[in-house]
Amino acid sequence: MPTKPHVVVIGAGCFGGWTAWSLLRAGARVSLLDAWGPGNSRATSGGETRIIRGIYGPNSPYTEMTARALPLWRKYEKEWKRPMLTRTGVLWMASSGEDSFERGSIQMLRRAKLKFDELPARELKKRWPQINFDGVQWGIFEHDAGYLFARIICQLVVEKFISEGGEYRQVAVRPEELESGSWKALALEDGSTLAGDRYVFACGPWMGKLFPKTIGDRIRPTKQDVFFFGVPSAESHLDDRHLPIWAEHRDRFRYGIPGNQGRGFKIADDTRGPTFDPTNGERVVNPDGLRAMREYLALRFPAMKDAPLVETRVCQYEQTPDNHFIVDRHPVAENVWLLGGGSGHGFKHGPVVGEMMTELVLKEKEPKPYFRLARFPQPAKALTTHSVAAQSKAHPRMASW
Numbered sequence: 220m221p222t223k224p225h226v227v228v229i230g231a232g233c234f235g236g237w238t239a240w241s242l243l244r245a246g247a248r249v250s251l252l253d254a255w256g257p258g259n260s261r262a263t264s265g266g267e268t269r270i271i272r273g274i275y276g277p278n279s280p281y282t283e284m285t286a287r288a289l290p291l292w293r294k295y296e297k298e299w300k301r302p303m304l305t306r307t308g309v310l311w312m313a314s315s316g317e318d319s320f321e322r323g324s325i326q327m328l329r330r331a332k333l334k335f336d337e338l339p340a341r342e343l344k345k346r347w348p349q350i351n352f353d354g355v356q357w358g359i360f361e362h363d364a365g366y367l368f369a370r371i372i373c374q375l376v377v378e379k380f381i382s383e384g385g386e387y388r389q390v391a392v393r394p395e396e397l398e399s400g401s402w403k404a405l406a407l408e409d410g411s412t413l414a415g416d417r418y419v420f421a422c423g424p425w426m427g428k429l430f431p432k433t434i435g436d437r438i439r440p441t442k443q444d445v446f447f448f449g450v451p452s453a454e455s456h457l458d459d460r461h462l463p464i465w466a467e468h469r470d471r472f473r474y475g476i477p478g479n480q481g482r483g484f485k486i487a488d489d490t491r492g493p494t495f496d497p498t499n500g501e502r503v504v505n506p507d508g509l510r511a512m513r514e515y516l517a518l519r520f521p522a523m524k525d526a527p528l529v530e531t532r533v534c535q536y537e538q539t540p541d542n543h544f545i546v547d548r549h550p551v552a553e554n555v556w557l558l559g560g561g562s563g564h565g566f567k568h569g570p571v572v573g574e575m576m577t578e579l580v581l582k583e584k585e586p587k588p589y590f591r592l593a594r595f596p597q598p599a600k601a602l603t604t605h606s607v608a609a610q611s612k613a614h615p616r617m618a619s620w
């Protein structure tokens with residue numbers, strides 16, 4: 220490899236942006252390309268906020284990754300003098316008999332030295348009288364957790380990347396021939412070509428389309444509806460000054476971010492939706508989902524009964540069959556790295572992913588086995604609606620975000 224290798228990163232979302240910037244800081248020459256811009260409305264990193272939390276259930280490597288990510292977010296916040304992380308804590312509401320996810324997380328939090336409280340129902344009621352804790356037996360409060368400004372961060376990372384000498388272009392890479400691995404340069408939508416020594420494809424939910432044989436249905440874009448409701452008044456104690464981020468498994472996995480910057484009380488259902496086309500899909504929420512959200516809100520946050528819907532968003536998860544990221548070389552092109560499959564929980568790990576990719580690409584290290592393509596016993600297939608439905612059943616208790 221040349222002493223200053225030229226790495227081309229395709230996709231300026233959370234994974235690609237942090238990767239490009241970290242490679243640049245490590246001394247590479249880096250070109251970063253994105254079809255619609257960092258944090259655009261189609262991208263999985265688009266939108267206002269993403270949660271950072273350490274609870275991931277038993278035996279998950281992502282708790283340790285969060286413990287590594289938290290100080291990095293703080294470090295860059297200081298270095299760049301721009302707010303990125305709002306620390307609200309995350310409250311997990313648990314019911315006995317259905318709490319293996321929370322119980323299994325406690326040991327992991329301890330091991331990762333992430334600060335938390337285990338709280339009985341009476342303490343929950345005392346601390347957060349705005350919440351109706353009916354059916355909740357206990358909870359965990361994660362102190363250092365909070366939310367990240369998603370789109371703003373993606374744009375900031377690219378801004379930093381450019382200011383430190385990186386080359387950024389808003390242009391799409393043409394998908395034809397990519398899978399063959401035998402191309403000598405990328406063909407771009409504007410008719411030009413771009414050659415590098417190494418390539419990192421970080422195209423989120425588009426990865427399966429760009430690499431139909433290697434990725435295909437191993438990364439499935441699933442439609443996820445997000446709702447924002449208006450809080451009754453500034454004194455209602457339902458914004459992020461008074462309430463933490465919260466999550467509950469119960470019959471379905473629901474979570475919420477209480478009104479950042481006056482945007483309303485954000486709430487979403489983590490259940491995987493139908494297959495979604497990230498390029499042409501119309502971003503309109505499902506009315507049944509809205510009805511179900513209203514019912515849930517009225518139960519858990521009584522002051523939010525009849526609250527008006529002030530905003531909606533449709534995003535897509537980039538779901539792998541086992542919820543692990545995909546980080547590996549293309550099987551026939553040693554200098555092509557595939558990075559994606561954040562599976563609805565990747566954003567918080569951006570700076571750690573950047574560090575990891577720098578080691579892999581520049582120092583030619585090997586990815587962890589749970590990230591590698593070899594973990595999939597079956598060859599990749601084209602996406603179908605049926606396969607997505609089967610997958611969401613297989614992971615009923617998966618906490619993505």
Ligand SMILES: Cc1cc2nc3c(=O)[nH]c(=O)nc-3n(C[C@H](O)[C@H](O)[C@H](O)COP(=O)(O)OP(=O)(O)OC[C@H]3O[C@@H](n4cnc5c(N)ncnc54)[C@H](O)[C@@H]3O)c2cc1C
Pocket residue numbers: 229230231232233234235236252253254255256257258259261262263264265268269270271390391392393394421422423424425443445487534535536537558559560561562563564565566567568619620
């Ligand atoms: C509703 C929702 C809630 C979530 N909540 C959380 C959360 O709370 N916490 C958390 O950690 N994670 C969360 N996630 C997941 C997280 O947002 C993703 O895992 C992460 O943002 C994925 O980033 P990415 O860079 O891989 O993909 P993307 O952000 O999709 O970036 C891919 C980029 O590639 C570009 N691109 C595509 N094709 C081409 C091409 N041919 N040429 C050039 N560029 C191309 C696109 O324009 C895009 O900008 C959530 C996701 C959703 C949808």
